[in-house]
Amino acid sequence: MELPQVLVLGPPSIFPYLESQFPNRFFFLKPWLYNLPLTQFLTSYAQSTQALLIRGGGSTQLTSAIIDCLPSLKLVVTSSVGVDHLDLPELRRRGVAIANAGNLFSEDAADMAVGLLIDVLRKVSAGDRFVRQGLWSKKGDFPPGLKLSGKRIGIVGLGKIGSEVAKRLEGFGCKVSYNSRTKKSMAPYSYYSNVYELAANTEALIICCALTKETYRLINKEVMQALGKDGVIVNVGRGLIIDEKEMIRCLIQGEIGGAGLDVFENEPNVPEELFNLDNVVLSPHNAVMTYESKVELSKLVVNNLEAFFSNTPLVSPVVD
Amino acid sequence: MELPQVLVLGPPSIFPYLESQFPNRFFFLKPWLYNLPLTQFLTSYAQSTQALLIRGGGSTQLTSAIIDCLPSLKLVVTSSVGVDHLDLPELRRRGVAIANAGNLFSEDAADMAVGLLIDVLRKVSAGDRFVRQGLWSKKGDFPPGLKLSGKRIGIVGLGKIGSEVAKRLEGFGCKVSYNSRTKKSMAPYSYYSNVYELAANTEALIICCALTKETYRLINKEVMQALGKDGVIVNVGRGLIIDEKEMIRCLIQGEIGGAGLDVFENEPNVPEELFNLDNVVLSPHNAVMTYESKVELSKLVVNNLEAFFSNTPLVSPVVD
Numbered sequence: 001m002e003l004p005q006v007l008v009l010g011p012p013s014i015f016p017y018l019e020s021q022f023p024n025r026f027f028f029l030k031p032w033l034y035n036l037p038l039t040q041f042l043t044s045y046a047q048s049t050q051a052l053l054i055r056g057g058g059s060t061q062l063t064s065a066i067i068d069c070l071p072s073l074k075l076v077v078t079s080s081v082g083v084d085h086l087d088l089p090e091l092r093r094r095g096v097a098i099a100n101a102g103n104l105f106s107e108d109a110a111d112m113a114v115g116l117l118i119d120v121l122r123k124v125s126a127g128d129r130f131v132r133q134g135l136w137s138k139k140g141d142f143p144p145g146l147k148l149s150g151k152r153i154g155i156v157g158l159g160k161i162g163s164e165v166a167k168r169l170e171g172f173g174c175k176v177s178y179n180s181r182t183k184k185s186m187a188p189y190s191y192y193s194n195v196y197e198l199a200a201n202t203e204a205l206i207i208c209c210a211l212t213k214e215t216y217r218l219i220n221k222e223v224m225q226a227l228g229k230d231g232v233i234v235n236v237g238r239g240l241i242i243d244e245k246e247m248i249r250c251l252i253q254g255e256i257g258g259a260g261l262d263v264f265e266n267e268p269n270v271p272e273e274l275f276n277l278d279n280v281v282l283s284p285h286n287a288v289m290t291y292e293s294k295v296e297l298s299k300l301v302v303n304n305l306e307a308f309f310s311n312t313p314l315v316s317p318v319v320d
Numbered sequence: 321m322e323l324p325q326v327l328v329l330g331p332p333s334i335f336p337y338l339e340s341q342f343p344n345r346f347f348f349l350k351p352w353l354y355n356l357p358l359t360q361f362l363t364s365y366a367q368s369t370q371a372l373l374i375r376g377g378g379s380t381q382l383t384s385a386i387i388d389c390l391p392s393l394k395l396v397v398t399s400s401v402g403v404d405h406l407d408l409p410e411l412r413r414r415g416v417a418i419a420n421a422g423n424l425f426s427e428d429a430a431d432m433a434v435g436l437l438i439d440v441l442r443k444v445s446a447g448d449r450f451v452r453q454g455l456w457s458k459k460g461d462f463p464p465g466l467k468l469s470g471k472r473i474g475i476v477g478l479g480k481i482g483s484e485v486a487k488r489l490e491g492f493g494c495k496v497s498y499n500s501r502t503k504k505s506m507a508p509y510s511y512y513s514n515v516y517e518l519a520a521n522t523e524a525l526i527i528c529c530a531l532t533k534e535t536y537r538l539i540n541k542e543v544m545q546a547l548g549k550d551g552v553i554v555n556v557g558r559g560l561i562i563d564e565k566e567m568i569r570c571l572i573q574g575e576i577g578g579a580g581l582d583v584f585e586n587e588p589n590v591p592e593e594l595f596n597l598d599n600v601v602l603s604p605h606n607a608v609m610t611y612e613s614k615v616e617l618s619k620l621v622v623n624n625l626e627a628f629f630s631n632t633p634l635v636s637p638v639v640d
Contacts, residue, residue, distance in 0.1 A: 013461040107469035111492060115444050118435030122610070124603060125445040131602035132595045136588040141333040147610040149427035171491030172431060268456040275452045282451035283444060290442070290467040 003027040004309045007046050007070070009062070010055020012079035013289065018298040026305060028053075042069035049073065051305055056080025056101075056288075057211070057238060059267050064090045075308045077301055081105055081161075081288065083318055084211040084238060099304040102316035103160050104296055105288035110164030112287035113206050113236045116260025117153075119281045120232050121146045121204075126278045146230065146257070149173045154202035156195055156218070157209025157237065158184055165206055177202055180209070195219070199226035204234065211238035219243065224250045230257040236287040239265040248273050251280060262287040323347040324629045327366050327390070329382070330375020332399035333609065338618040346625060348373075362389035369393065371628055373621060376400025376421075376608075377531070377558060379587050384410045395628045397621055401425055401481075401608065403638055404531040404558060419624040422636035423480050424616055425608035430484030432607035433526050433556045436580025437473075439601045440552050441466045441524075446598045466550065466577070469493045474522035476515055476538070477529025477557065478504055485526055497522055500529070515539070519546035524554065531558035539563065544570045550577040556607040559585040568593050571600060582607040 007029040008015060019028065029049060031041045042049075050072050054062055056079055064087050067073065076086060077099045091098060119125055122145040130142050153169050155162045155178040166176045166189060177190040179198040184191070192198040195218055199205055205227060209215050219233065219242040227233070233256065235242060244265040250256045251274075258279035264270050267285055274280050303315045327349040328335060339348065349369060351361045362369075370392050374382055376399055384407050387393065396406060397419045411418060439445055442465040450462050473489050475482045475498040486496045486509060497510040499518040504511070512518040515538055519525055525547060529535050539553065539562040547553070553576065555562060564585045570576045571594075578599035584590050587605055594600055623635045 013464075107493070108467060111438060111468045112442055112444075114492075115435065115438030115442055118431060119439060119444055122432055122435055122606070124432075124435050124439055124601065125448045127603045127606055128445045128601050129449075131590055131604050134592075134595075136590065136604045140588070142604040142606055144333075144606065144609040144611050144614055147428060147612040148431045168488075168491040171488040172434075173427070268460070270451055270456065272454075275454075281444065281448050283447045284451050284456045284462040286442070286447055286462055286464065289464040291464050292467040294464055 004051065004305070005029060005049050006305060007031075007042075007049045007052045008054075009052065009066075010060045010079075012053065012055040012301075014079055014294050014298050014301070015053075017294055018301060021298055022302050025302065039065065039069050042066065046070055047072065051075045051077070051308055053077045053079070053301060053305070054085070057082050057085035060085055062086045062091075067091065067094070067096075075099070075305075075314075077304050079297060079301060082210055082238060084240075097308070097314060098318040099308075099314045099316050100318050101288070101297055101300065104300060104316075105293060106160040106164050108290050108293050109161045109208070109236050109287045110168055112262060112283070113161070113165050113208065113234050113260075114168045116234045116236070116262065116281055116283065116287075117204060117206065117232065118148055120234070120258040120260040120279070121148050121151075123278070125281050151175070151204060152177065152202045154178065154192070154195075154198040154205045155189075156180075156198070156205055156207045156241075157215075158187055158189070159208065159210075161236065162206070162208035163187070165208060181214075196223050196226050199223045199231070202227070203230065204232040207233070207235040207237040207241050209237050209241065211240055215241050217241070217243045219247070221246045221250075224256050227256055229254055232256070232258045232260070234260040236262045239263040239267065244271065251277055324371065324625070325349060325369055326625060327351075327362075327369045327372045328374075329372065329386075330380045330399075332373065332375040332621075334399055334614050334618050334621070335373075337614055338621060341618060342622050345622065359385065359389050362386065366390055367392065371395045371397070371625055373397045373399070373625070374405070377402050377405035380405055382406045382411075387411065387414070387416075395419070395625075395634075397624050399617060399621060402530055402558060404560075417628070417634060418638040419628075419634045419636050420638050421608070421617055421620065424620060424636075425613055426480040426484050428610050428613050429481045429528070429556050429607045430488055432582060432603070433481070433485050433528065433554050433580075434488045436554045436556070436582065436601055436603065436607075437524060437526065437552065438468055440554070440578040440580045440599065441468050441471075443598070445601050471495070471524060472497065472522045474498065474512070474515075474518040474525045475509075476500075476518070476525055476527045476561075477535075478507055478509070479528065479530075481556065482526070482528035483507070485528060501534075516543050516546050519543045519551070522547070523550065524552040527553070527555040527557040527561050529557050529561065531560055535561050537561070537563045539567070541566045541570075544576050547576055549574055552576070552578045552580070554580040556582045559583040559587065564591065571597055
């Protein structure tokens with residue numbers, strides 16, 4: 001019996017694990033093994049491919065030019081929560097179904113957001129560098145950071161991840177506020193209808209929203225200036241939600257206090273100006289990935305692919 | 321009018337701030353400015369000194385040899401919560417009063433303990449090094465860490481700091497257990513009467529207890545082996561609560577998973593074997609210090625000194 005064919009783009013970071021743990025279920029088409037331009041590979045080998053597994057956003061984009069090379073495409077499974085790297089209108093127009101990582105990552109992303117916030121405020125990574133460089137015994141006391149307990153924290157996007165961040169911050173005695181498209185009637189936090197007001201009334205912003213036309217460069221110069229010189233930004237959303245150039249200028253000139261960044265505009269390339277700053281913590285888009293979630297995500301991807309090939313409903317479909 | 325004299329040993333990290341913010345209240349005796357052995361300085365200049373301000377434990381000890389040089393001593397104010405660096409029996413015998421930092425640091429210490437735990441599990445500092453060294457664009461995906469949400473966490477010492485840690489970890493959905501001298505009837509967490517059992521039943525240990533004869537090297541080889549190869553240790557107590565040599569061996573040989581250390585046996589000297597390990601986070605005894613707590617602690621020290629010199633009760637006395 002022939003195995004169902006799955007084209008893999010990216011590939012997702014879980015792919016080697018998935019491939020070894022779930023053998024003999026699919027035939028994976030791997031363009032990166034061929035010395036061909038992608039469109040040429042697809043035209044030659046993927047004309048009957050119905051299912052595509054793609055890495056999350058950042059460096060990999062599913063453009064209409066790629067979709068045009070896949071006439072039989074009926075399913076896209078992305079290993080991410082976000083779908084900003086997919087040309088949604090084009091996929092919809094062609095009736096292609098989409099599955100994503102569902103809520104699998106919410107806890108991990110929230111844990112990391114809080115970890116980055118503590119790290120920036122309390123200078124954990126900077127202190128670690130100080131000790132490893134042998135400076136503690138030479139230079140004496142390391143300068144203190146800022147307190148987290150009791151701080152006013154603003155969450156941008158109170159979806160599943162944002163809500164998990166809020167729950168965690170309550171344990172630290174923080175005063176949580178949020179901004180989102182609409183007020184959530186069940187959320188016990190102050191709502192600000194615009195992010196500028198949120199920044200003006202809080203000491204740190206945690207970016208938890210999806211990248212959309214509305215959130216593209218939402219965190220701009222005015223928002224950062226409202227946040228102020230001791231203010232901290234944590235981003236576990238997408239790099240393009242922040243005006244990155246402006247943020248770097250604000251960090252260097254002390255117009256904001258610091259930043260904990262898991263995502264960047266042009267991953268995996270991180271602007272080198274950030275490498276020498278002690279008030280930033282740089283994370284290689286790792287917020288949503290733990291060993292445990294890698295295992296769970298691999299299962300979820302396989303379950304979505306098997307559902308598709310057996311004509312049963314997707315486990316974690318993306319619906320409008 | 322002559323200002324009341326205060327001998328300063330250490331000095332505490334807050335001392336420069338305290339001195340500049342509260343001028344003309346005390347005459348500070350600063351032995352480190354004199355080119356004399358300490359005992360000779362004290363014998364020459366501190367014979368009438370009644371009040372002593374001392375840095376917290378780690379590198380500074382108030383031994384009976386020093387106390388012997390201070391015949392007029394009536395008050396010791398330490399800038400720490402812990403009093404393990406003070407010769408308590410000798411001070412008690414002489415009727416010397418002691419004031420410490422009270423509960424001032426509990427929130428900051430708990431925030432840092434959780435920050436170190438997230439950092440070790442999720443490899444935050446290691447990821448930051450990876451990005452800063454330009455390895456993300458060269459080597460690709462950074463290996464995932466371990467999940468915090470839902471983990472079984474053991475707290476060693478459920479005092480003020482331990483309780484604040486527990487409260488925070490509840491927000492992460494962790495299952496909290498603890499070990500302490502006695503079961504706390506009000507605490508909603510599982511109690512283990514010995515730390516070995518606690519380690520055997522949890523995935524991380526957070527050391528929050530004071531250093532005493534009973535807790536000296538409490539975390540020994542057997543406890544670490546019970547914790548196991550994915551287990552993590554966080555220490556915001558004192559370095560001597562862990563068998564440091566054995567811990568380093570366990571870290572290098574993979575017998576425990578990782579460690580987040582704010583305190584060490586011989587501060588500010590940190591064993592160099594730790595500098596090259598990616599599964600440890602090293603913090604320069606900074607858990608209890610933030611800008612905000614520096615301000616509050618300076619006020620508290622001044623209030624204790626002024627209470628003493630005006631014969632009113634100490635604000636934060638250490639009582640048996």
